[in-house]
Amino acid sequence: MSTPEKFVLAGVMGWPVMHSRSPVIHNYLLARHGLTGTYVPLAIRPESLAAALRGLAPLGFSGCNITIPHKEQAIRIVDEVDEVARRIGAISCVIVQADGSLRGTNNDAFGFVQNVMQVHPSWRADAGPVVIIGAGGGARAVVYAMAERGAREIRLVNRTAARAETLAREFGAPVTTVGWDDRRRALAGAAMLINTTSQGMVGQAPLEISLETLPATALVCDIVYVPLETALLAEARRRGNPTVDGLGMLLHQVRPAWKAWFGIDPDITPALRAHVEATISKSS
Ligand SMILES: NC(=O)c1ccc[n+]([C@@H]2O[C@H](COP(=O)([O-])OP(=O)(O)OC[C@H]3O[C@@H](n4cnc5c(N)ncnc54)[C@H](OP(=O)(O)O)[C@@H]3O)[C@@H](O)[C@H]2O)c1
Incomplete structure (x- = not known):
């Protein structure tokens, strides 16, 4: 069996976070694109957000999504933000750059x-x-x-x-x-x-x-x-x-996030939506 060159890591930081279907979406796409890795829910208390974000680079994460209630606090922590995020005043996505610095953007x-x-x-x-x-x-x-x-x-x-x-x-x-x-x-x-x-x-x-x-x-x-x-x-x-x-708002955000993290433009297919919907009807 060959050893993969890289174990890719990404996740979503929120408090609460277990309602988020981002792990279901991203793990489905990781498997479809043959990437070895995982996308994890990260339950981060507001007072720990800065430390958690600073941990992304040393842990080898490509980046993360940011959800309730951290979007406005996170923009003040990252090293740079793009024009859209600056105008919105909140970030929904963090990209770990080659030098370990953090770039914030907003795909919402x-x-x-x-x-x-x-x-x-x-x-x-x-x-x-x-x-x-x-x-x-x-x-x-x-x-x-x-x-x-x-x-x-x-x-x-x-x-x-x-x-x-x-x-x-x-x-x-x-x-x-x-x-x-x-x-x-x-x-x-x-x-x-x-x-x-x-x-x-x-x-x-x-x-x-x-x-x-x-x-x-x-x-x-x-x-x-x-x-x-x-x-x-x-x-x-x-x-x-x-x-x-x-749900569609969450699904459509995946494309710009994946382009920035992995250099891949994934298809948002009806099969993906059905896969996520199935987990929502079971739990709610
Ligand atoms: N579909 C997607 O892709 C997507 C993207 C972004 C967010 N979301 C969802 O949108 C929701 C909000 O997220 P967020 O990041 O904007 O959270 P947030 O920054 O914490 O804002 C929460 C908002 O909800 C209001 N609120 C909270 N409790 C309330 C109550 N009891 N009565 C009336 N208003 C109340 C707050 O009002 P106050 O200012 O008075 O506290 C504030 O306006 C979450 O469910 C999140 O999952 C979905």
């Missing part, structure tokens, strides 16, 4: 847009007002993506008002903030509603929002993907709104 915005366009090819960001719930790391990428794609009015709603206001100041027009208690009113006349909070995710309460004032034509997206159909998406589907779940 790319994944979000690719996913919506795949499910609804005629989608346009400038179709009407967009309501984004949440102001964390995921929200930053979605606000950036919508603004880049030409959204003219983004109504940003977050439980902690100050966090939404900071984001609105950073992005300027077209972002305006709406108070948490006024979120029902924010939905009036909206063309799109996007949940970027962790509400609705396995182990969390559903997002508390009434869709009564939302037009039935509005596209409803959730970036949460465990469960695949959150209570928000189920309610939207029941009233006839078109919907997009969060």
Whole structure:
């Protein structure tokens, strides 16, 4: 038996992290591409994030993904960030460079847009007002993506008002903030509603929002993907709104990450999606 030249290593840092389906996706692709290695869930407490990131190079990792709640903290730890990550103000992916230094990038915005366009090819960001719930790391990428794609009015709603206001100041027009208690009113006349909070995710309460004032034509997206159909998406589907779940956003991010880590551009196939979906239905 021949000995492989390299055991490739990558992973995802989060707290919690065991809900993440990134290991399922990446390990499937490692096997398909004949690479010897593994992609591991790394449960990292916020106070240990810097030490954990600094451990990547000596341990031989090619890089890692960053998930809840570390995206905004991680951007302040890595050695360099690209323009997209700088503008978003958060990173979703770390690349260990040849000299051991860490480069941060953000593939969330790319994944979000690719996913919506795949499910609804005629989608346009400038179709009407967009309501984004949440102001964390995921929200930053979605606000950036919508603004880049030409959204003219983004109504940003977050439980902690100050966090939404900071984001609105950073992005300027077209972002305006709406108070948490006024979120029902924010939905009036909206063309799109996007949940970027962790509400609705396995182990969390559903997002508390009434869709009564939302037009039935509005596209409803959730970036949460465990469960695949959150209570928000189920309610939207029941009233006839078109919907997009969060799994495709995660899947589409794999391509830029693999290019940077392994120099490979993997295919995101229906078989891969089905493989991941099977693990979600079993656990939720
Ligand atoms: N599909 C994908 O590829 C993808 C990509 C990125 C993220 N995600 C998912 O998106 C979710 C958020 O991730 P993140 O990285 O943005 O996390 P984060 O930076 O920790 O932000 C969490 C957000 O959720 C809000 N929130 C938390 N508890 C709440 C509650 N009880 N009521 C109302 N709002 C609450 C927070 O509001 P406050 O500011 O008030 O705390 C904040 O806006 C996670 O489920 C993550 O898995 C999915």
